[in-house]
Amino acid sequence: MTTTIDWSREGDTCIALLRDLIRVPSVNRGTRDEGDGNERPAAERVAQHLRDAGLEPKLLEKQKGRTNVVTRVKGDGSKPPLLLNAHLDVVEADAKSWKHDPFGGEIHDGYVWGRGAIDMKHMAAMSACVMAMLANDVKQGKKKLSRDVVFAAVADEEAGCELGSSFLCDEHADEVRAEYMLGEIGAFSLHLFGRTFYPIQVAEKGVCWVRATYEGTPGHGSMPDPESAVVRLATAIKRLGRGRLPMHPTEVVTGFLHGLAQELPSPQRHVLRRLTTPQIASLILDHLVRDPIQRRSFGAMLSNTASPTVVRAGSKVNVIPGRATVDLDGRTLPGQSESAFLEELREALGGDPQLEVLRSLPAVEATSKTPLFDHLAATVRRHDPTGHPLPYLIPGFTDAKAYARLGTTCYGFAPVKFDPTHDVNFTKMYHGHDERVPVDGLKWGLRVLYEAVSGFCA
């Protein structure tokens, strides 16, 4: 490094910014009503931080109050840009179930508490700080960048990205077009059986929401019908809910599980390896993976899934209805077609339902064989020599869906180090009660992110 940075001061600045962002209750319920989401004050706070460093952020809105901030530190243009992305909206928080105010941004026991501490105002704060530091480096002639570094702090991720990353890609593509994007979810420390891993997202599942309808003969409630639409629907939901769709271990997931296995002792090592054999994976999950959260999480990485969520039938207590429906939140692995998924679903439900696709979005998968991925992994290893970075797939959905449409290679890289001796980890914090981020672990992350970006783009 040619620059000397006062990391203690930069870290404090980042923590202060995060606390301010948490104090903005940008709760996105997806209603699209006035006041829902309202990322504007958070966007203003981010923009102020960027302006203080001499940058000229743009505030862009598709709907009033649903503000996105985009800013850029210029490089010499010899290589295409790198984009940092963080969403400013959060999911709801029920204060009664929290130990500290979810919108207080308070510090207790070495953690910043609040909704968004991990999902993902921490990344917004880190990215804004990295941008300010890079702007200063360039201004003072300490650094020359070969790529523009762009930062987008976006609205509306928690309700499907329409007013945020999707809007930017559709209507302001030139502002956010990049070769690479770094965003959620990845580079948090994951402690398993005494070892430390840093999963880096390279792939995410697709979405395929489906309505399944069962029909039967309507009739009077005084004469029960074992073949009624409601009974058939209930049987189908039970079959689907208790079963599992066929296993399709993708290359990324196989690599991830083998990578974990390699570092773990017996018998965990053998269990994880066998999970990648499709014929026995389901048996292994049911009988040898004891932790129910791990079982669900590995299961979701290895197969398409469908969760029954909304059930509708009947309107009068003494009338057997002629139809009953269930909406299924379907998630598909990279490489799986919609029709193949529907076939699996039909088989799993049984009883020959009508299936209607309500919404579908493709899975996203990037290669980890890029100079950037190698650089990210090396940067993490340098800052935690005991840690093992690994490419992985998330079962959920992120802004990567939008940017991938522009041809961007997207990685989940929002570094945070958790203390392995505390019972606080990424999975528990994500959309959970008492969401919080370790102060020291976030300062560590800021340094990793800065070095990852400045090292790659300098």
Ligand SMILES: [Zn+2]
């Ligand atoms: Zn998120």
